[in-house]
Amino acid sequence: xxxxxxxxxxxxxxxxxxxxxxxxxxxxxxxxxxxxxxxxxxxxxxxxxxxxxxxxxxxxxxxxxxxxxxxxxxxxxxxxxxxxxxxxxxxxxxxxxxxxxxxxxxxxxxxxxxxxxxxxxxxxxxxxxxxxxxxxxxxxxxxxxxxxxxxxxxxxxxxxxxxxxxxxxxxxxxxxxxxxxxxxx
Amino acid sequence: xxxxxxxxxxxxxxxxxxxxxxxxxxxxxxxxxxxxxxxxxxxxxxxxxxxxxxxxxxxxxxxxxxxxxxxxxxxxxxxxxxxxxxxxxxxxxxxxxxxxxxxxxxxxxxxxxxxxxxxxxxxxxxxxxxxxxxxxxxxxxxxxxxxxxxxxxxxxxxxxxxxxxxxxxxxxxxxxxxxxxxxxx
DNA sequence: TAAGTCTGTTTAATATATTCAACATTCACA
DNA sequence: TGTGAATGTTGAATATATTAAACAGACTTA
Numbered sequence: 562x563x564x565x566x567x568x569x570x571x572x573x574x575x576x577x578x579x580x581x582x583x584x585x586x587x588x589x590x591x592x593x594x595x596x597x598x599x600x601x602x603x604x605x606x607x608x609x610x611x612x613x614x615x616x617x618x619x620x621x622x623x624x625x626x627x628x629x630x631x632x633x634x635x636x637x638x639x640x641x642x643x644x645x646x647x648x649x650x651x652x653x654x655x656x657x658x659x660x661x662x663x664x665x666x667x668x669x670x671x672x673x674x675x676x677x678x679x680x681x682x683x684x685x686x687x688x689x690x691x692x693x694x695x696x697x698x699x700x701x702x703x704x705x706x707x708x709x710x711x712x713x714x715x716x717x718x719x720x721x722x723x724x725x726x727x728x729x730x731x732x733x734x735x736x737x738x739x740x741x742x743x744x745x746x
Numbered sequence: 747x748x749x750x751x752x753x754x755x756x757x758x759x760x761x762x763x764x765x766x767x768x769x770x771x772x773x774x775x776x777x778x779x780x781x782x783x784x785x786x787x788x789x790x791x792x793x794x795x796x797x798x799x800x801x802x803x804x805x806x807x808x809x810x811x812x813x814x815x816x817x818x819x820x821x822x823x824x825x826x827x828x829x830x831x832x833x834x835x836x837x838x839x840x841x842x843x844x845x846x847x848x849x850x851x852x853x854x855x856x857x858x859x860x861x862x863x864x865x866x867x868x869x870x871x872x873x874x875x876x877x878x879x880x881x882x883x884x885x886x887x888x889x890x891x892x893x894x895x896x897x898x899x900x901x902x903x904x905x906x907x908x909x910x911x912x913x914x915x916x917x918x919x920x921x922x923x924x925x926x927x928x929x930x931x
Numbered sequence: 932t933a934a935g936t937c938t939g940t941t942t943a944a945t946a947t948a949t950t951c952a953a954c955a956t957t958c959a960c961a
Numbered sequence: 962t963g964t965g966a967a968t969g970t971t972g973a974a975t976a977t978a979t980t981a982a983a984c985a986g987a988c989t990t991a
Contacts, residue, residue: 567809569795584969594950599970606948609978610754611792624752625813667852669877669925671901692854694923696881716856738879740854740925769939779980784940791978794948 570604572627573616577602580620590619653678672737674700674729691725691741692718698735701728755789757812758801762787765805775804857922859885859914876910876926877903883920886913 577587577598584602588595593615600606601616608616610624617627655672672693694716701710705723710730719725721741729735762772762783769787773780778800785791786801793801795809802812840857857878879901886895890908895915904910906926914920 567799583967585967595969596951596971597949600948603970607794607796609792609794609948610798612949613795614752623813625810628809628813667875667877667903667925667927669879669901669903671879671899690852692852692925694854694856696923714856716854718852718854738881738923740852740877742852742927768937770937780939781941781981782979785978788940794978797979 567628568604569607569613570602573598574602576620576622576627582620587616587619591616592619653680667740667742669738669740672739674698674727674735674737676729676732676734678735679728680726690719691721691739692716693737693739696736696738698729698733699731700735700737701730702726703728752813753789754792754798755787758783759787761805761807761812767805772801772804776801777804852925852927854923854925857924859883859912859920859922861914861917861919863920864913865911875904876906876924877901878922878924881921881923883914883918884916885920885922886915887911888913 577584580587582590584598585595588598591598593612597606597608597612598616601608601613613627614624617624653672653674655670695711695713697713699710699712701708702717703726704717704719705725709717711717762769765772767775769783770780773783776783778797782791782793782797783801786793786798798812799809802809840855880896880898882898884895884897886893887902888911889902889904890910894902896902
């Protein structure tokens with residue numbers, strides 16, 4: 562296994578910034594001094610596991626997640642979306658963002674649901690996680706035994722092993738951008 | 747979130763014994779004193795990440811493997827996005843879709859770039875893949891040595907180990923939905 | 932028995948992590 | 962302009978991790 566050097570400081574800084582926290586805010590949540598967070602992020606101090614755990618609890622993420630690394634893909638760049646795909650007799654259409662399925666880490670779809678569009682009663686489920694944002698219109702999302710109607714700017718995220726279903730109950734077309742981890746068919 | 751305590755000492759002792767090494771043997775391989783291994787295993791000392799790494803190198807086991815716990819992700823459903831996070835002096839803002847970083851397979855962001863917003867010259871790069879769709883406005887995307895201006899409905903996808911930068915050069919606010927795999931840093 | 936060598940543990944000295952307080956900078960606001 | 966409240970950083974004091982060396986027990990071997 563490729564045992565690359567693990568940059569504790571850089572990782573902590575990125576995670577903290579992604580959570581929109583200042584060093585002092587995180588320090589307060591974690592119950593440590595702000596100075597030590599600065600020093601750790603500069604790799605001027607190698608935190609004890611105990612204090613690193615306290616800091617991560619402030620985010621909160623686990624030690625396992627902190628140290629987990631993803632397998633490295635090859636550098637690729639793609640602009641624009643693939644061709645339009647139509648489902649449900651044209652009532653649902655989407656474009657896939659990025660390269661074709663093989664080897665991707667992400668599947669991103671730009672979807673359009675016509676009024677009345679429905680992914681169907683036989684609810685989908687697959688081994689991945691999935692989320693999205695409603696851009697325009699209203700969409701009913703049913704996951705497991707929960708159901709919600711989302712409008713523009715609202716969002717969802719779920720474990721796609723749960724059976725799920727999407728329906729446009731309104732009079733207006735609904736537009737959604739969604740993403741999921743690569744489906745393992 | 748219920749994050750079970752991680753017993754560093756017990757885990758180290760078990761791993762060491764599974765490898766059939768005495769404390770002194772492991773200490774010699776790791777380049778540390780035998781005393782500290784005894785103390786760590788008794789949880790009388792919380793090792794620094796640096797020295798823990800040295801010890802694990804003697805097994806050899808990575809930090810990720812040491813802290814890895816059985817991936818038993820519970821099915822989860824989340825609606826709506828987290829609170830608004832602001833960057834670049836408020837010119838760039840986003841909401842994160844779904845749960846907090848911990849254990850997610852996906853990061854989905856609903857982003858807004860004010861006119862003139864710029865992620866900066868010191869271009870970002872991290873270990874993941876990333877893509878998105880422009881909903882409104884125009885956004886210049888620079889990845890490696892490629893640069894493109896995307897408008898509504900247009901999309902991008904790239905390996906985020908390539909340095910990248912986003913700029914809104916227009917007069918209008920730009921809205922984007924993006925997704926990436928969980929960044930390792 | 933005693934001397935040898937292995938085991939894990941402990942003690943006192945030292946190196947380092949961590950704290951507290953101050954500093955320099957930036958940004959919002961008067 | 963200035964003043965206050967943010968930001969990240971740094972220095973000196975303190976707490977803790979780490980070392981080197983010694984200790985105690987279990988097992989050979991003579």
